[in-house]
Amino acid sequence: MCIEWAGEQDWDRIKGYAKEHGSEVLLGVHSVHVDEKWKVTSVLSIASYNDNVEMVKLTLEAGFDNKEAMYLAAQTSMKNSDNSTILRLLLEHGLDPNIDLQVEGLVEGIYNLLMSAAAAGHIDHAIALLDHGANVNKTMVRPDGHVVSPLAFTICFGGHDYFRLFLTRGAIPTTSDVLYVFTLCLKACKGEDPRLSRDVAIQIFATFLHLGKPDSDVVRDKFNLAPPSYHDPTIANITKHYLQGRPFCCFVCEALTAASRSKLHMCPCRNVAYCSKDCQVKHWKEHKVQCTGPLNERGESEAMVKKRSKTGKGVAAGEADVGVAEGAVAEGAGATGKNGKKGKKGRGKKK
Ligand SMILES: [Zn+2]
Ligand SMILES: [Zn+2]
Numbered sequence: 001m002c003i004e005w006a007g008e009q010d011w012d013r014i015k016g017y018a019k020e021h022g023s024e025v026l027l028g029v030h031s032v033h034v035d036e037k038w039k040v041t042s043v044l045s046i047a048s049y050n051d052n053v054e055m056v057k058l059t060l061e062a063g064f065d066n067k068e069a070m071y072l073a074a075q076t077s078m079k080n081s082d083n084s085t086i087l088r089l090l091l092e093h094g095l096d097p098n099i100d101l102q103v104e105g106l107v108e109g110i111y112n113l114l115m116s117a118a119a120a121g122h123i124d125h126a127i128a129l130l131d132h133g134a135n136v137n138k139t140m141v142r143p144d145g146h147v148v149s150p151l152a153f154t155i156c157f158g159g160h161d162y163f164r165l166f167l168t169r170g171a172i173p174t175t176s177d178v179l180y181v182f183t184l185c186l187k188a189c190k191g192e193d194p195r196l197s198r199d200v201a202i203q204i205f206a207t208f209l210h211l212g213k214p215d216s217d218v219v220r221d222k223f224n225l226a227p228p229s230y231h232d233p234t235i236a237n238i239t240k241h242y243l244q245g246r247p248f249c250c251f252v253c254e255a256l257t258a259a260s261r262s263k264l265h266m267c268p269c270r271n272v273a274y275c276s277k278d279c280q281v282k283h284w285k286e287h288k289v290q291c292t293g294p295l296n297e298r299g300e301s302e303a304m305v306k307k308r309s310k311t312g313k314g315v316a317a318g319e320a321d322v323g324v325a326e327g328a329v330a331e332g333a334g335a336t337g338k339n340g341k342k343g344k345k346g347r348g349k350k351k
Helices: 011-021 023-030 043-049 053-061 067-080 085-092 113-120 123-131 150-156 160-168 175-189 198-212 216-225 233-244 277-287 302-309 322-327 329-337
Strands: none
Touching: 011 053, 043 053, 043 067, 053 085, 067 085, 067 113, 085 123, 113 123, 113 150, 113 160, 123 160, 150 160, 150 175, 160 198, 175 198, 175 216, 175 233, 198 233, 216 233
């Protein structure tokens, strides 16, 4: 009966029943039913399936804590709901975001919750899991022996937003992630991956290098591994810039072009580039400590000149107003422009 109610919204009846018989009657829902595979049928999972928040709450508040059922409810909810209300309720009531039923032998070949969130396509779910301590670097072993990381998993689903989220939440790319990103992005640029467009692949690639900061030797190695016919000009350009330590995307949002033009705006120090004044302002507080200010015609910063001549005075570069940097953008823009729109058009021929 309780299971039937899980799909209903007749709260007066359900709550009246629970009140009359004690809320633990809802624990009857516990009667975990394991079918021929591994599914656990419970009020919780059915209520999650029906996106029935009230019933989920009632069940959890009655003390329901079967971990398989909670895990399944979380999986179901991620598939069926575009908000994280139920998932958050489960987490608040003890669902372990790193639960590994595979290791415990209860579930075979299933991905962890974070991976499932990436597959289901609602970023809210991944944020809820991470907020509750999900380990963004927790890998899973596939039945074929392949080790899959949540980061690599997001690329399969073309989810740049997930990819970025995982990197900003501390995902550390493994060597096989680097190979995976190269392979997937280069294939996508060739039009060989129906799930990933060239634009998204390039954006994922830029974000990967900028935020993931993979080891340069590994990057060089993996790039050279790809057959030359797969060397997409934009990917090649971004890789070259990365290996040379030059900016190739907006420091703040990884955009490859400015909103109003094809070239990014370079900070006069030429170490960072931005897509817009907004992004530059956002980053200025952090960057002003490192910013060496504009370079002279010999490519030297003010500090370098000062050191050389020991006579330099004037404003310390770090104190320059953001407006100054913006004003000086035009001359510097060429450097980033080459990996920006030009590369995107498939040429990147500017030397
Ligand atoms: Zn930006
Ligand atoms: Zn600067």
